[in-house]
Amino acid sequence: MRGSAGAILLAAGQGRRLGHDKSITAIAGRPVLAYGLEVLLKCRGIEKVVVTVRDDVRQEVLAWVQKEYGKQSGRVEVIVGGKERQDSVSAGLESLGRGVE
Template identity: 40%
Template sequence: MVDTLNVIVAAAGSGNRMNKSINKQYLTIRSRPILSYCLEVFEHSPLVNKVLIVVKESEIGFCHKEIVERYGYKKVRKVIAGGAERQDSVWAGLNSLEQSTGLVAVHDGARPFITEQLLTKLVCTAVQWGSAIPGVPVKDTVKLVDEEGFVSRTLDRSRIFFIQTPQVFRLEYLMMAYQKAVEEQFVATDDASIYEKYVGKVKIVPGDYRNIKITTPEDLST
């Protein structure tokens, strides 16, 4: 049904907004590290071939011992060092996959509540369209604000979505897009933005409001 799916888990962020002494992906929810939740889904999904985790260089040994070995994740083939920014880390991950075809999913290690059902929908959509990202409609009114702090206009929220991960693409297309972004020093906040700029349209799949990114201490109580 699908091509080979490899997963890059981006977990090299510093998590400064958590005000914790350890990086947020190693904090626990219900006695398990945040990072372990998404790895559990990837480990048991029949769609996933292998997983690559990108962390800070100083955390490679810790991640391998306390996450990969402790919980027995056989599909995690590598734990590698990331870069200064998320984009640098994903690029490092792409270059470590040792293949150029199939599908690749890029997921934030701080999003523990991904489901296998969402992953399946994304993969099936990416097979058809070459790309698939999860998104949920915004619930609040959204306004564009000028530099002086005044509302310049109200946006049509029916066409505005909060975008999540995992984001799934044809590997060769995302590699090409990232290569061009590196050459042109184009910086984006997610992989889809790079794909949009250098490849083409990105298909939205209905996401899950529970699939939040753990960013602040308040998120741990959700």
């Protein structure tokens, strides 16, 4: 992905105030993370989006992305985030790789 842009969507929070994982909580019938992901996938020049999630919801989110976005799901990588936000950012940057702006 030399010279291309990538994005990291941080969705690995615990949702303590909400009482459950907010990234998969539905608003108007769609998971919260869908709204951010949709915007990023529409951005011209963003070739890859890395979504960081908690380990216990990774498979659910991955299945949803594949179902919802079909061919475009190849532009999305769902990874397990870290314990803290900065750990998730670091994991996302590592997943994007070198040459990504």
